[in-house]
Amino acid sequence: xxxxxxxxTPARQLRADAQRNRERLLKIAVHAFxxxxxxxxLESIASEAGVGIGxxxxxxxxxxxLIEAAYRNELARLCAGVPELLRxxxxxxxxxxxxxxxxxxxxxxRGMAGALRMVIASGGNPHAQSRERLLEAVGALVKAxxxxxxxxxxxxxxxVMIGISGVSLAAGTPDQRQQxxxxxxxxxxxxxxxxxxxxxxxG
Amino acid sequence: xxxxxxxxTPARQLRADAQRNRERLLKIAVHAFxxxxxxxxLESIASEAGVGIGxxxxxxxxxxxLIEAAYRNELARLCAGVPELLRxxxxxxxxxxxxxxxxxxxxxxRGMAGALRMVIASGGNPHAQSRERLLEAVGALVKAxxxxxxxxxxxxxxxVMIGISGVSLAAGTPDQRQQxxxxxxxxxxxxxxxxxxxxxxxG
DNA sequence: GATTGAAGCGGAGGTGCCTCCGCTTGATGC
DNA sequence: GCATCAAGCGGAGGCACCTCCGCTTCAATC
Numbered sequence: 001x002x003x004x005x006x007x008x009t010p011a012r013q014l015r016a017d018a019q020r021n022r023e024r025l026l027k028i029a030v031h032a033f034x035x036x037x038x039x040x041x042l043e044s045i046a047s048e049a050g051v052g053i054g055x056x057x058x059x060x061x062x063x064x065x066l067i068e069a070a071y072r073n074e075l076a077r078l079c080a081g082v083p084e085l086l087r088x089x090x091x092x093x094x095x096x097x098x099x100x101x102x103x104x105x106x107x108x109x110r111g112m113a114g115a116l117r118m119v120i121a122s123g124g125n126p127h128a129q130s131r132e133r134l135l136e137a138v139g140a141l142v143k144a145x146x147x148x149x150x151x152x153x154x155x156x157x158x159x160v161m162i163g164i165s166g167v168s169l170a171a172g173t174p175d176q177r178q179q180x181x182x183x184x185x186x187x188x189x190x191x192x193x194x195x196x197x198x199x200x201x202x203g
Numbered sequence: 204x205x206x207x208x209x210x211x212t213p214a215r216q217l218r219a220d221a222q223r224n225r226e227r228l229l230k231i232a233v234h235a236f237x238x239x240x241x242x243x244x245l246e247s248i249a250s251e252a253g254v255g256i257g258x259x260x261x262x263x264x265x266x267x268x269l270i271e272a273a274y275r276n277e278l279a280r281l282c283a284g285v286p287e288l289l290r291x292x293x294x295x296x297x298x299x300x301x302x303x304x305x306x307x308x309x310x311x312x313r314g315m316a317g318a319l320r321m322v323i324a325s326g327g328n329p330h331a332q333s334r335e336r337l338l339e340a341v342g343a344l345v346k347a348x349x350x351x352x353x354x355x356x357x358x359x360x361x362x363v364m365i366g367i368s369g370v371s372l373a374a375g376t377p378d379q380r381q382q383x384x385x386x387x388x389x390x391x392x393x394x395x396x397x398x399x400x401x402x403x404x405x406g
Numbered sequence: 407g408a409t410t411g412a413a414g415c416g417g418a419g420g421t422g423c424c425t426c427c428g429c430t431t432g433a434t435g436c
Numbered sequence: 437g438c439a440t441c442a443a444g445c446g447g448a449g450g451c452a453c454c455t456c457c458g459c460t461t462c463a464a465t466c
Contacts, residue, residue: 015432015443041422052446057424117373159385166369166386170320182362183369190393218413218462244452255416260454 022059024049029070038111042066067115068130075130078105079137091145092188098141099164099184106168107177113168120165123158135161142191151191163187225262227252232273241314245269270318271333278333281308282340294348295391301344302367302387309371310380316371323368326361338364345394354394366390 014022028049032040042063046056060066068075078101085094106113122128138157145151167187171180217225231252235243245266249259263269271278281304288297309316325331341360348354370390374383 017432018444021445042424043422046446053424054426054446055444058444061424063423120373121376121379123379155389156385159382159389162373162379162382163369163386163389166366166373169372170323170365170369173324176324176326176365179362179365182359183366186358186362186366186393187389188393190389190391194397220462221414224415245454246452249416256454257416257456258414261414264454266453 018059021049021051021055025051025056025059025066026069029066033067033070033109033111038067038109062118064115064118067109067112068119071109071112071115072130074105076133078102079133082137082140086140086144090150091141091148092150092192095138095141095145095151095191096184096188098137099167099188100181102164103168103177103180103184106172107174113165113172117165117169120161138164145191146193149193152193155191160187160191221262224252224254224258228254228259228262228269229272232269236270236273236312236314241270241312265321267318267321270312270315271322274312274315274318275333277308279336281305282336285340285343289343289347293353294344294351295353295395298341298344298348298354298394299387299391301340302370302391303384305367306371306380306383306387309375310377316368316375320368320372323364341367348394349396352396355396358394363390363394 025045029045032045032048042056043053045066046053049056056066060069078098081101082094082098085098088094089097106116116130119128119130120134122131126132135157138161142151142155142157142160146153164184164187167180167183171177171183228248232248235248235251245259246256248269249256252259259269263272281301284304285297285301288301291297292300309319319333322331322333323337325334329335338360341364345354345358345360345363349356367387367390370383370386374380374386
């Protein structure tokens with residue numbers, strides 16, 4: 001499998017100095033984003049890393065790309081938690097729990113939501129790694145739900161993924177956390193399996 | 204009832220010259236946004252209107268405020284269509300149709316989505332007029348659905364509103380229109396009434 | 407019609423984003 | 437070790453955003 005052509009993971013071996021700079025930038029970026037909030041200027045990150053702003057932009061063409069790269073490890077951990085979730089509870093509950101974790105995760109990284117939107121929306125780019133990972137995680141949860149008969153079969157994990165992203169964007173501030181929860185409940189209710197004869201039935 | 208303290212609708216009578224400037228700005232803004240896209244610079248709008256950039260910012264503190272004000276009439280028309288919808292079809296279908304119109308409306312005004320997010324998220328400000336109107340519209344649809352027994356009773360229209368906004372943000376580009384549609388279906392399925400004994404039932 | 411002060415104006419200036427292109431440096435072949 | 441040149445670097449510069457505050461104008465009062 002070939003590596004991505006995005007700067008997230010270099011397509012071909014970078015020159016040694018370039019590699020150094022990239023690692024340097026990432027390290028500084030992680031620190032800056034978590035200590036100074038999501039509004040740190042890219043210029044300050046570049047200069048702190050001892051490189052020019054141009055170099056930063058070459059490695060990470062957008063602010064989002066940098067943020068995503070910075071948090072990719074943690075994102076991976078989030079995804080890696082799925083099997084454990086599925087082992088310990090029904091799939092619908094697992095999915096709901098995962099959604100919660102996801103939203104909370106984003107909440108702690110203000111500014112991450114926008115980056116994630118980009119990542120998730122990169123539908124045309126099958127190499128966007130975080131997207132792949134996230135889709136895989138959601139896919140596993142949805143499939144387990146279908147197999148256990150608690151979730152529908154006819155749902156595209158990508159739609160669920162976008163749904164979660166939408167919730168996080170629309171109700172993204174801490175004080176809207178409750179509302180986000182209700183929306184996730186609603187989304188999940190839409191995802192639940194129910195026998196055909198109960199659909200659209202009038203009360 | 205007192206008017207809003209937001210600049211959207213002036214709190215108190217503006218001085219004649221200020222009033223002129225505001226109208227001028229709005230007229231130019233409507234034209235600029237629809238002809239040159241959502242990325243027109245505010246400076247160009249200001250100068251075209253023959254006022255300083257400072258004046259523009261005084262009247263419309265954010266880009267979003269200006270966009271919202273510019274499109275408020277059309278937004279109002281969208282809301283005004285609700286009774287007609289409810290007269291001619293079941294409430295769930297009416298709601299779904301309205302959602303579609305809403306998304307399509309936003310799609311034609313790229314850049315409006317962000318503005319709307321602001322408007323909708325302004326939960327703390329009961330005077331944001333567009334928000335009021337939109338909530339009213341959704342409220343009417345949801346209530347009709349509940350009365351007809353096709354939608355749940357326990358749903359907060361504000362949540363639905365945020366949900367729609369989320370969909371429009373998350374799947375906002377034209378080529379994602381289909382995905383947006385599927386998400387709306389999902390949302391609506393979550394909103395549908397179904398007899399208690401069919402909930403969470405295993406297949 | 408003069409006075410006055412509150413309301414409004416405007417645009418210079420500070421900030422950050424991002425691009426562009428001439429210069430530098432590492433890798434490769436000899 | 438040296439030559440070569442693509443890969444990489446850096447930061448000046450252009451652009452847009454937004455703030456701030458000294459100046460102007462309106463309208464209320466006499």
